[in-house]
Structures are given as structure tokens and as C-alpha cells.
Amino acid sequence: MKRLFVDIPKLLKEESLECIDCEYLYHEGANRGVFSIVEIAEFGAYCRQCKESFCIEACPKDALEHDENNMIVRHNMRCVGCKSCILACPFGTIFPEVINYISQNCDFCLNQLENDPNYVPLCVKTAPNETLTMVDIDEDDPENNIYLVGSRMAVKTHHWRNKVGKNK
Amino acid sequence: MAFYNKIIKKSIWVFHVSASPCNNCDIEILDLITPGYDIERFGIKLVGSVRHADVLLVTGVVSYKVAPRIKQLYEQAAKPIFVIGIGTCTAGGATFKTSYNAAGMPLEKIIPVNAYVTGCPPKPEAMIDGVLKLLGTLK
Amino acid sequence: MSDKGTEFFEKFQDKMTKVIKKPRRNYFNVKNEDLWEISDYLFNTMGCRLSICTATEVYDGLEVLYHFSDDTTGIYYNPRVKTGLKNPEINSITPLIEGANWIEREMYDLFGIKFKGHPELKKLLTINNPHFTEDDHPMRFNRNRTKEK
Amino acid sequence: MLKYLFYLLVFPGFLFASVFGLIVGWIERKVSARVQFRVGPPFFQNFYDVFKLWGKEIILIKNTPYFIFVIAPIIAFASVIMTSTIVGMSFFYHVGIGGDLIFIIYLMVIYSVCLILGASSTGNVYSSIGAGREMKMLISDELAFVLVILVPIIQAGYKIDLTQILAYQNANGMIIGSASGIIAFIVGILCLQAKMGLVPFDIAEAETEIVEGPLMEYSGPLLAFWKLAHYMMYVFLPMLLVILFWGGMSFASFGSIMAGIGKYLLIVVVMILIRNTNPRVRIDTAINFFWKWASPLALIAVILAIIGV
Amino acid sequence: MSKCRIPLGPFHPLLEEAEFFDIKVEGEKVVDIEMETGWMHRGHEKISETRSYTQSIFLVERICGICSTSHPFAAAHAMEDIDNVEIPERAKYIRIFIGEMERIHSHLLWLGLAGHFIGYDTLWMWTWKYREPVLQIFEKVSGNRNHYAMFRVGGVSRDFDNALIPEIHPVLDMLEKKMLMLAGAVKDDPVLRSRLKGVGVLTKDDAINYCANGPTARASGVDIDVRRDDGLEYDLVNFDVIVLPNGDVYDKMVVRVLEIIESVKIIRQCLDAFPKVGGEYLNKVKHISPGEGIGRYEAPRGEVFHYIRSDGSNRPLRHKVRAPSFSNIPTYKASCVGIPLADALITLAAVDPCYCCTERSIRVVDKNNKKLEHNILTMSREKTANLKKVVAGSEKTPIDRIFED
Ligand code: SF4
Ligand code: SF4
């Protein structure tokens, strides 16, 4: 199955994410679905998933919570974009540009993928240095630091639980 | 001249131009002439024809459609005429900043403006204060 | 759901697809050809009022959602009609319901959907506006924004 | 000669009538404000307004007969000064010119005609509608007004001079004391309301329907002329009624002077109250009212007066 | 008599329904009405797509300031309808309270302006005097006289201060007394009656066919009221729906006066409930899931309708707004033709009380600027020029291009 593959270390080396376009139809011009992808990726893989999370403590609006898998979720109706959680996290997990008041949304171009399985989303087309790609991946690949996040995404990152992968 | 300025301060006829506002500034302007505020005390009167006006109170983000009309109205008014933008809308567009049909943000893009009274809507007291302050600058 | 509603759904069962039934809101897709018949039934037989229509642009076309309100029960019946992106055209129901006149004009104005059989289909909101030409439909998405590498 | 120039320009003509008119205008605004739970304008408000208008620009409209537009308010103003001089002369000095009542009726018509002419010259829709309405009002209230004036004339023994009517009243008691007098007086107040364009008969100037009607296009000094003329009518029209029905004002004693002023103010206040307690009527209702009710009533008064009741 | 066009408007402040009436008259008789809209079009539906739901609520509040709570009310309903969000009982009462207070203020406003239209300024001043305490209560409850910003998805944004209850009761008593008096006066006043009775009749059939709603429909004998039909908050209180049969301006006026009295009753029930119903006033919603929702509310002028389509983010994909006047304004065509001009204006006013007749413009171009007051004029011009430079920069705006020739 084709998944959207995010190479987070590469992505972080880029100066800005501004150049990555999103073809999400409805929030024209003002949407950068890639932010929401990065957010899911960072909470899924980067975050240490502390038991007593500093970020949750710091949030004035109770917008952050653990879900059943102990993963952090941000409730977009509560978050006011104050970015206190970013300051509070001791591991620097949360990237300031992705936590916005107006949430940016990515639907993995589901609408188009339904019609055409080989569809290439616009973000992949515009992302520099192949930071975003579409790849066929079905399970985690700890050797190469590649992990599945959600049903339609894979990320490449240093997983804190992972002792196998090399630091690249 | 000084004498004239003194007089005009005491007798201000305002004409109310609502240029795609949300109505609220407008009803607050109407509130001014009702018993609660009664600006007739200060010699301020609402008139129905722009030819009689000394002050234009403009409200709202001016849409592209009314913009030429507002300009026309301004030209039709007997000079000297002052323009006061009422509400945040006229000053900067407020929540309508991203609208595809808003031309006048700020209102100066369309007609010369002498003062703004901001607020959404401004309190009637603030409007009275704004008008009187503007006239206070006349020497 | 009231008896009238059940009857309605039974009668037009085979003309609807993608039926979503919620306690007070019913959404269903109908074909352009069946729209008149269904509106007629809803308006004249069931005594519903046409609240408004919502046009939305989606990936593969435009859809118009007609909101019929049954004021005796507070239930909404929402037939949805789809049309293509190029030359969108839908049958007008203005001859049936006078109140749809402005509604259809508004949709024509904002989305450019042409309503076949409308008595005077002209722009409603951006009419005579120096900023918009006759072909400007401000609510339509601007789809030419690919900036590929 | 100099005396008449003084009458015309100072007292009771231009200067007095305008100053006093502005004061009465203030009373009008103040009483209205009081009725409406407001404080109302300061005393000198109307003076400020008029002076301010003098300093404003006059806007002339392209492709319209400027001449009529400019001359209409001036003629109207002049006719109002004349009227107020004539009425004032008999009110204050008890002197008159022969046949002055006829003169007054004509001068009043001149005012209305000027208004109509001035308004039509602008070519503005609202103004023309205002002019049309003014014309209809003129047609409808004129008959009643003339009939009302006829009553004192008849009672005084077919005299058309104000001084003679006053003399008759001094000798035989006020005309309002008779049945015909009362009826005519009531109709007369309504006619004044219509002549002055006050609610319920401010149809010609209906602010919310046709903006300010005939005055819409006027600005600056020309508007000041109209406003002044309007306020001056506040001076002499009630005075006329006082002369015709209430025996005018005599300067015999302080008490009688106060009584004269009191009569005058009473009429003014009644007019203001009528203005503030009624909605505007429609033009056809107004015409109906004057033709079906006011004029016949005035006619009855005239007949009564002829019989001598 | 020849035909004559009267341009009425265009400065009628409304959301999408700001209109310019082109009334064709023959003498004083209206023969046709053309409506041109779009003067006040600000594109709310498009702006809303770039705002979060919370911001959208404040945005739709600024659709119109006269019944400024009805749009947030309906928008919140629409958002809650997607997920069937429960709202706390106290929030329900607060919502009803705000909504009904606003109905009073709005109806009084209309009554006053209707008086103004027919030249009865005293009625205007009196009703607006009674309206003032209502606004002051609003200021105490919400902090602002008009845009209250009280609505949130899942409840209200501020609690109601129970200490205010003793202050509100006297105002309600006063209002009820005055409204009963006014209802009596309206019934007895022969001038008002002759001015309004039988004027601008909208028949029941026409009302149904034009899909009219609110007091306009109820005065024509159509028994609809969203508060009762849609339930939600209003199931908590008892009230009557006022329906009158004649469809003329007089009935529209009476419906509104009687509705004020009903509103007073509803508010009394709320005030009685406040001390008993404590607890939360906002159910903090986490997410709005993908889906679509319809919300509506009976604004003082009729049914406000909002449709929201969500994709799971915190802003709407599509936000459709239908204000009551959008359905009610076209009924002019049925009720205005053939009546005198003076009546047409009050009929227009009776259907849509957003005050359409206070402003208008004329089409006369003239340039004869005799500069009597040169210094003030130049002063203002200079100041403007400076400000222009500072604020707008020197680049040309589209609007400048319009005016270039
Ligand atoms: S997958 Fe599609 S929706 Fe998601 S970020 Fe890429 S272009 Fe946007
Ligand atoms: S940015 Fe949002 S999630 Fe982070 S602390 Fe602020 S409210 Fe909470």
C-alpha cells in the first residue's frame, strides 16, 4: 500500500516549509497540510510520551491529552496556539511552526487516491530534496529508522525507543 | 474665519453613510439622537440630504460596489465637509479583512478621512467624543 | 421519523443514493432529472418549506444541497444534486417554488451554476459591481495553483 | 417712508421676524425634545445653524436652470418678509394697508410657488416628487385656509383689513367667542400645520420617504434662506390667527401684553404638540381630509358667520 | 401621469441582502419594484472558511448587529449538530436569556424605526427610550451593548451573574407595562390604524410560496416558529407562538408587540431558573468530526439558517448562511405592487426591519467646488495625503484604478 513518507531529519534541515504546497481544495491558499503531517509524525515517533507530560501540564486550555496508546493528541478546538507546550517540552519535540491556532489539514489526498491509486499529491511534487515521497511500505523498518504512523503515513526519524538504528 | 470655526463647532449636521457595515454601528449612531444620549444638546443633528451635511459618518468596510457611490456622495456634499469613520471596519476592516469585496480598508483609500472612532461597535459616548474632539482641533 | 417521512423514503427509495439519516436531518443524493419530482412532492404534498440551497465545490464537481424543512416536525430533508465542473447545469425549481428565485440567482452568482428554466437568471450579489466581471464567481476555488518543481 | 423701511427691515419685518422666528424655532425643538424625553438643543442653536449655513458652499447642478434655483428662495424669503411685516404691523402698531388680508393670501401662495419652482428646477426625483406633493397640498389646504379667513371677514362686516377686524373685535368681543369662530379657528390651526409643513402634513418634506423633498438639493446660504423663511412663518402665522380670532394684542397694560404673548405661545405650543403626537398621513388622506372634512367644516363656519352665530 | 423611477437605496445595511430598490411609480402609485442587491456583500461565507470555528462565531455575529445573537446561535447549533454535542443546562438558559432579550431590543428598535418611517418621531423616541435599559442589561451581562460574543460551540463563553437578577426584574415589569400600553394605543389610535390597516397585504398563499418566515409569515397566518419546531434549548420554557391572519402592516406590528410580551414571559422563566441551575456553562469540545450539520434559530425577523460542512479540522469547509430577510425581502413583489408610494415604504419596512429607508443616494454629478473654506479643506486633504502615504504605501490599489478615469 502506498504511503506518504516523511523524512523528518531532512525536513528539519530545510530552511522553511513554506515552499511545500498542498492541494487540499477547501482551504485554498491558507492550508499547508504538511504541518499536520509533521505534527502527527512528531507525536507519533519523536515524542518520548512522558508519563507525566510537561506539555500537558503547561497547556492552559487542556488541549493536549494522552490517547489510549499513550500518544499525545492535540484537540484543535481547544488549542489557542499559545505555544506554551513547545517551551515546556524538555526534549524539544514540538516544532513551533506546526502548532497553529488555525489548524492545517491534510486528508492524504484521499479523494484523489480513491480515483487513481498512482496519484502523486502536490506536496510530494513541491517538496524539496525528496523530503516527502510516496512509498510502498507495509511494516516498520527499524533498521532504517522508518516507522508507520497512522494508516496512511510513514516517517523516518530517530525513535527514542529504538536502539537498533544508526544515527545518520 | 475663527468666528466661523467657532460657529461650526456649535452646529454640526451629520449625514450618515452606511457603506456595507454590519448595522450595529448604524444603530448606535441612531441611538445618539434618542433620549439616552440626545446629541441635539450639542447642536448635532442628523440630516437626510448630503447637501446639508457638515460631517459624514461613514460605517462599514466599503464594498467595491458602494465605493464609487461614497466618492460621489463626498463630492456632492457642500464644503467644508468632515469625514469620520465609525467602527473598526472603516479603520482597518476588522473581521472582514480577508473579504473579496471590501475596497475601503482603511476608508482613506476612497475618501479623505478626518478621524476614526474605533470599536466594534464604538460606544455612543465614544462617538460623541470623537466628533467633539475632531471639532476641537479647529482653530 | 414521522409517518410522512417514512412514506417519502419508501416512495423514492430507488431514486436516492448515499442516504444519511440522522434523527432530525436526512441527506440523500438524487439525480438532476428526479429533482423536480422530489421537490414537488416535498413542497406540495408534504408541505415543506424550502429554507435555502447550499452549493459547494468539491474535488470532482459542484454539488447543490436543497434544504427542505418540515415545520410541523422540525425535520430537514436535504436532496443533493451533483454536477460537473465545466458548464455546471441543474434544473431550476423556481417555476415550482417562487421562493427559490433568489436562491438560485445567488448560487449562479457565487458558483456559476446555470439553472435551466429559471425565469431571469442574472447575478444577485455581485451584479453591477465594477470589481467583478460577468464570469467571476467569487466562491469558486482557483484551481490553477500548481507550482511544481 | 423711512418709517415703512424700518417696519420692513427692522421691526416687525426682517430683523425682528428672523430673530424671533429662530427663537420660536428653538421653542419648537425644545418642546419636541421634552415630549420625547430629551433635553433638546441650547438656546442659540438655530442662530448657529443659520450662521453656519452662510459659510457653506452653494452647489449648483449641471444642466439645470440656475437662475430659478437661486432666485426661488430669495423671492420666497422676500414674500415671507413682506407677510410678516404686514401681519406684524397690525399686530404691534395696529396700522395696516388697505386690503392686507388679500395681500397675505397671495404672498403665502408665492412662497409655495417658489418652493415648487425651486424644487422642480433641480431635476432630482425626490425634489420633483416633493414639488408635486407641495402642489397637491397647496390645492388641498388653500380653500380651507381662505374659508377660515372669510369667517372673521364676514363677522367683522365684510372688512378685509386686519386693523378693521381688530377694531371689530375690540368693540364686540373676540371672534373665537362665536360658534363659527371656534370651528374656523380649529380648521385654521390644521391649515397652519399644513402651510408650515409640520407633521401630520409634512408630506412634501417627508424625511424618511423622499429625503427632504424640495429642499434636498439646496445647500449653504440658499438653504439658510429657506430655513429662515420657515422659521419666520412660525412668527406671523400664529400671529395672524391671534389677530383674526383672538383680538390681537393690545398694549394698554402689562397684563394685556402678557395675554397677547400668551395667546401667541398657546397656538405655537398646540401646533408643536399636534406635530409630536401624530404620524404623517398619506398625501391622498391629506387631500381627502382637507376636501371632505376641513373645507366643508370651514364652509359651515362661513355659513354660520353669515347667519351671525 | 408619466412613469417615474425612484431609486431607493442603495445604503441598506444587510449581509447579502443589502438592496437598492428601483421603484417605478405612476404618480404616487407603485407599478413595479426591481431589487438590486449586493451593496453590502462582504463574502462572509468565504471569509468563514479561513477562520476557526470559534472565530467563525464572532464573524457571523458581525453579519448584522441588529439581531446579532441569532447568527452565532444558529452557527453554534450547526456545529453542535455535526457531533450532537450536549450543552449544559445552565448554558441553555443563558442562551435563551440572551436570545429573548435581543428579541425585545430588536422588536423595539423596529417599532421605533417604523414610527420614524411614518413620521411619528415621538413613537420612535419613546420606544428607544424603553430599549435603552435592555442594552444596559446586556452591557452588565456580557460587557458590550451590542455584539455580545456570548456563544461558543458547546455552551456560552461567560457565566451569568445571578446577582443581576434583582436588577432585571424591574426592567421586565416596566417593559411589560409599556408594551401592554402600547398594544392598547396601537389598537385605539385612529391615525395609526388608518395608516397601517389593510396596507401591503401578503396573503397566506404568497407567504408560503415565497417561503417567508418569521413575523412576516406569522402575520399572514402561517404557523411557524423555529423555537418551537426545532426545540433544543427552547424545550425548557413555555411560550405561545403569535399568529395573526391578515398579513398587513398592522398585523405585522401587532405580532411584534405581542412577541415582546411573550419574550418577557420567557425571560422571567429563565430568571427563575438561574439560581436553581448551577454548574458548568461551557462543554469544552475537543474535536468536530468530519460531517455536515444544520443549525437554525428564530431570529426576531425569522429563521436564521446555517449549514456547516466539516473535515475534522477546526475550520469549516463550507459555511452557508441564510438570514431571514433573504426569504422575506422578495415578498415585496407580492405585497407592494399597486399601492401608493408612501405605503410601499412602510411595507418594505414592515417586512424587513433593518432600516432600509434611512439612507439613500442620488445620482447627480456636480463639480462646482467654490472653496469658501479653503484652509479647512486643504488641511483635511493634506492630512489625508500624509495618512495615505503612511498607511497604504504608494502602490495603487484596485479601487484607485476604478477611479482613475
Ligand atoms: S497529501 Fe494532499 S492534502 Fe496532504 S499535504 Fe499532501 S497535498 Fe496536502
Ligand atoms: S499551543 Fe495549544 S496545545 Fe500548546 S499549550 Fe497552547 S493551547 Fe495547549
Ligand code: SF4
Ligand atoms: S483579549 Fe482575547 S486573548 Fe486576551 S484575555 Fe480577552 S479573550 Fe483572552
Ligand code: SF4
Ligand atoms: S502568543 Fe501573543 S498573546 Fe499569547 S502570550 Fe504570547 S505574546 Fe501574548
Ligand code: SF4
Ligand atoms: S513533554 Fe515533550 S516528550 Fe514529553 S510527552 Fe510532551 S511532547 Fe512528548
Ligand code: SF4
Ligand atoms: S465596526 Fe463592528 S459594529 Fe461597526 S459595522 Fe463594523 S463590524 Fe459592525
Ligand code: SF4
Ligand atoms: S475590537 Fe476586538 S475583535 Fe475588534 S479589532 Fe479590536 S480586539 Fe479585534
Ligand code: SF4
Ligand atoms: S435579519 Fe436583518 S437585523 Fe437580523 S441579522 Fe439579518 S440583516 Fe441583521
